[in-house]
Amino acid sequence: MRPELDAAQARLADEVDRVLDAAPPGTDPLALFARLGAERLLAVHYPAAFGGRGLSLAHHVAAAERMGARGLPDVIHIVTVQAVGGALLAFGSAEQQARWLPKIAAGRLFGSLLLSEPGAGSDSAAIRATATPDSGGWRITGVKTWSVSTDRSGIALCSARTRAGRSRYDGISLFLLDLTDPAIQMTPVPRALGDPYFEVTIDGAYVGPDALVGPLHRGWSLLPSTIGFERAGFECLSRATSWMRATETEFHRLPRAARAAAAGDLVRLRAQVAGARALAFHAMHTADVLDVDEVLIAYSKLACARAGQAVARWAGEELAPTPELSAAVDEAPELTISGGPQELQLDLIATDFPIGRAVR
Amino acid sequence: MNLDLDDDQRNLLGAVRTALLAVSPAGSGWAVLRQAGVTATLADGGLVEWCLALEELGASCHDITTVRAAFAFLDAHPGEKLPDVVPSAQPATPTTDRDLLLCAAYGVGLGRECLEVAQDRAADRVITGRRQIEYQGTSHRLAESALDLALARIAVWHAAWYEDRGRPAGHAAPAAAAASVAAALTCAHTLVQAFGAAGTSDPDVVRRYRGAYALTELCGSPRSLWQAAGERWLAAAPAST
Structure with missing residues (x-):
């Protein structure tokens, strides 16, 4: 059990920071992906021959999380590197892998x-x-x-x-x-x-x-693996984390009495985001490119989506609107719709025997 | 970053579960663990190990007094690595963050048992030609409860992990207790609902339901625990913010 990044994961996240810090302000996100690709940071779980570093998915998500935290659009990265690239890595022919994966890992081709x-x-x-x-x-x-x-x-x-x-x-x-x-x-x-x-x-x-x-x-049998990572909810987690930060910033601008009254809510939301993050990282820690636990993925996606929605809703109800919080309120409903609606995840969780097996 | 248990922790869990199989319906799980020598192993362990054991007690015995027995045992074994940072708490309630986390772990176990029993019932029971669990009114309620419980367990484990390393977050223990008590209550309600009218009279269901509410007497209500956690968090927040 480990509730924080290990040393190797933390180093990768720091490398992402260094690359992004070195880019001129206002650099287009696609160009930033290319810079990360040039340092083999975009798909560290790909083999070195295909532009990666041959590391695990758990390492990859540590780097990917930092990219999201720095404002890079997760959807592009998740669909390209994980879904399309992951399908090629898992099921593609040697020719397909050699042709497409290096371009994807380099951040010069999106899918x-x-x-x-x-x-x-x-x-x-x-x-x-x-x-x-x-x-x-x-x-x-x-x-x-x-x-x-x-x-x-x-x-x-x-x-x-x-x-x-x-x-x-x-x-x-x-x-x-x-x-x-x-x-x-x-x-x-x-x-x-x-x-x-x-x-x-x-x-x-x-x-x-x-x-x-x-x-x-x-x-058909390949699809669960192809979209498994997307369904782990990392794009939801990234938004939940970012919205939580924005919410805390506005929370601390409230008058002292209002802060005191709402502090319990803030801690509850922080715990929800932290728990979702733990589930998402654990899902990737236990996965490899070909094999994910569908039920654990369901917990992860649902937890990440619900955390984002809870933060957005609380902010929408309790705080003065800012551009970021208003966007959060607008985007929140999608979290339990895209990448597999929540009804699918709830069904998977309920019919796993004994219930809770996947998360203990 | 992961939720894996190490080999020693898995072995401990196995020993606890094996020992608890010997508990008679009216017996004390804690006494059985002592007789089996498991408590001696725990005395050398950290708070994470204690929380693992308490979850099993919550799942297996449904006897809230075991939590108090655990407190007494810990207090009788000075030198353990566990902190004691809330000396002003009321005597009838957990007196330390360590105690709060043990209660929280017990609540996770109680909730887990509620859900497993509810799921078994819903899988076996046929209503108008379909298994009850095939109705989304039942299955989704089970799943929602299971998610709450999973998040509560993570909060407990993480808080205990940091306590064991001497880096406790001041608000983590009450926050974990809040999540746990809330999840246990949710799971207990889900259990009664899964049993329908029988759930209001079945003694095993009623015992678990009341056990969940006993947690609020021991730890406080979820709302009060969140607020306590919030106050601690706010007190520790940087002054500039």
Whole structure:
């Protein structure tokens, strides 16, 4: 048991600080990722041959947490390095790994997930997009939605049906798409709260045989590992931590009597964030690239999301609005929706026998 | 950063659980642990080890007096590494942060037992052709309670870990107790609800339910504990902020 970073994790976090401190003020976040990539800090859990340092996921999250704390957009990093890069690392061919992972680890290529479809919500098996054999490769057609940061991405991991299948989970395959293909069009779906989602229309985009990631027809079984890290809730944790800091700053501006009256609430929120952080780090400590405990991940995601929401709600109710706290109030509902809605996590936790097994 | 127990801690847990299997329904878990020599091992351990044992007592015996027995045992063994920083507390309540954390650990165990029994009941019971646990009204309540309990356990473990290293956060013990008592109460209510009308008369359910409320008598209400934690935190906050 260890409630704080170990020495190696702390050193990585310090290295992230040094790289970011050395960048000129106002440097674009994507350029900052490239600077971190140049120091092999963006994906330290990748093998050295692919631009990493061959360390564990637990080391990686220590570096990633610091990136989030310094204001880098977590979603880009989590989806690119963990989801897309992680899928390639785990299931990609040697050629795919050699071609794509060094660019991802260098912070010079970003990726998106094209899994959800209109009307299907979080049911990733409800796939109507198709990939049909064509000239030795595949021609992909369909519409994907709820994709994030797609406008900044060069590639995307896309699910499509490659045969009717004996069940709804059979016959799903994963492909790596080049988002610069003119047969792929993306349309922002504006939101009043937060950055836009993207709806992506794929109109007969051709991909070669080397675009298939993992086994043909059996891509469904790869998805939990692919999106497992996203579902650990680190992007929620980053927001919870940042919102907690902003909340404390405003709390300390309250009159003395108001601070005294609300101090118990502040400590409760701090404990909630700290507990969520412990669960998230533990989930990654016990995971490797291929294997995560789905139930532990559910606890982690739910705890991180709820912590962020609790902080945002308290701040929205009790403190004068500031730009950051207002943004927190706006973004908070999404935390229990994106990356797997909370209903899925609650079901996983409730049906794990004996209940609580995964967290003790 | 992780929640893994080390080998010694896992061995201790195994010894505690084995010993507690011998407790008769009306017997004292604490007496059994003493007879099995587990308390002697604990006397050499840190607060984390004590908290692990107390969670098992809470889960297995449902006897709140074991917490007081643990206090008495600790007080009779001077030289232990545990701090004693709240001398002004009322005599009938925990007198130190160490005691508060032991109560909190016991509460985590009690809550754990409540949830496991509730889950078993919901998995076995069939209502209008479906297992009760298939209804989200039941399953989600179980899961919400389990999450609260997991966070309470982490708060207890972390507070004890820092105490053992001589770096206690002043507010951590009351905060952990607040989280634990609140979680135990939530789990006890979930247990009664899972049993339906039977839960209001089943003696085992009622004992656990009352046990959770006994924690509020021993430690204080969650609200008062959070406030106490908040006052300590505020007192330690930098003056400039």
